[in-house]
């Protein structure tokens with residue numbers, strides 16, 4: 001998208017504002033499906049938690065995507081967006097048996113990630129096909145908060161518990177139709193992923209009725225210039241070869257599935273915010289914007305680096321800034337960052353704001369959540385309104401302090 005178009009959208013919809021470029025989502029989707037075009041049964045399950053706006057879900061559906069969900073609410077959003085239950089996989093962690101049973105009645109593919117629930121579920125519903133989430137214990141690098149395949153992870157059934165797992169399946173006669181892993185968010189090395197895949201293939205041999213193998217996600221996208229990213233094309237070639245060989249050995253047609261979130265939507269999104277103040281201190285120059293970690297928490301939560309442009313002065317002389325938010329505690333987006341000279345009122349553009357940005361936004365400091373726009377066919381479509389004061393009051397119940405006090409005095413006297 002062009003700078004002028006982004007500035008125009010701020011004029012029209014005000015700031016702060018999230019904007020998603022549909023054509024980038026499409027090109028990422030096609031990049032992935034092209035990389036695996038030799039696999040006859042290939043499925044992409046978009047991870048809803050990355051960005052869950054209904055219009056985004058519908059757009060991904062139009063591209064041919066299925067969904068990966070982690071809560072019953074995400075399942076219901078997916079159904080609301082028009083997905084068939086059979087297009088949705090549900091991969092929760094630490095949720096109640098009741099929720100899993102409810103999702104199963106909706107006809108959605110269940111993915112179970114612990115032995116206790118597997119045994120309970122298999123005993124009660126032996127006929128419902130279930131996928132199992134394996135933890136291959138492959139430490140794939142990246143931020144400790146987002147690496148979920150290692151030994152101390154709460155995710156998945158440990159590969160070392162395979163004998164116990166097989167005993168449960170045998171005793172309950174349950175139907176295992178899929179096998180899954182999701183090793184973490186930042187896979188920098190295709191070799192590491194393929195190593196984990198081998199563990200999954202070995203595990204798969206123990207189950208005779210599999211329909212699919214789901215390799216989760218782990219695609220890394222670039223956040224800054226010369227950042228490393230997953231080489232999807234090379235990965236596609238290598239895994240395809242291994243997968244087709246395994247399929248032959250297994251003797252039954254299998255679907256190969258992935259569940260990318262970040263890969264599909266991260267780079268499609270930008271976050272636009274206005275500079276309220278430029279404040280020179282003895283050590284640095286702060287640019288304070290009309291937003292904070294309530295709207296974009298990733299820098300504070302994960303230390304992620306979102307590239308920042310000054311789209312009001314793109315050709316300006318570069319200077320060093322600390323870009324900060326308005327939340328009343330440490331709220332830093334970037335330290336010592338080179339940005340074209342900033343004047344109060346300028347619009348800053350944060351890149352990679354499609355995944356885990358709006359979906360993690362809150363009302364902290366009683367601020368409204370921003371509006372969202374989908375840029376589609378050369379036009380900005382508002383896909384979520386900015387919140388208003390009514391939204392802050394919604395669900396709050398004001399009690400009558402006077403009456404409550406009188407009643408209390410009556411009971412104690």
Ligand SMILES: *Cc1c(COP(=O)(O)O)cnc(C)c1O
Pocket residue numbers: 047049050068070091182184185216217218219259260261262263355
């Ligand atoms: C979060 C999640 C994903 C998506 O991860 P990305 O890093 O955004 O691609 C996929 N599968 C499961 C089970 C997840 O929890």
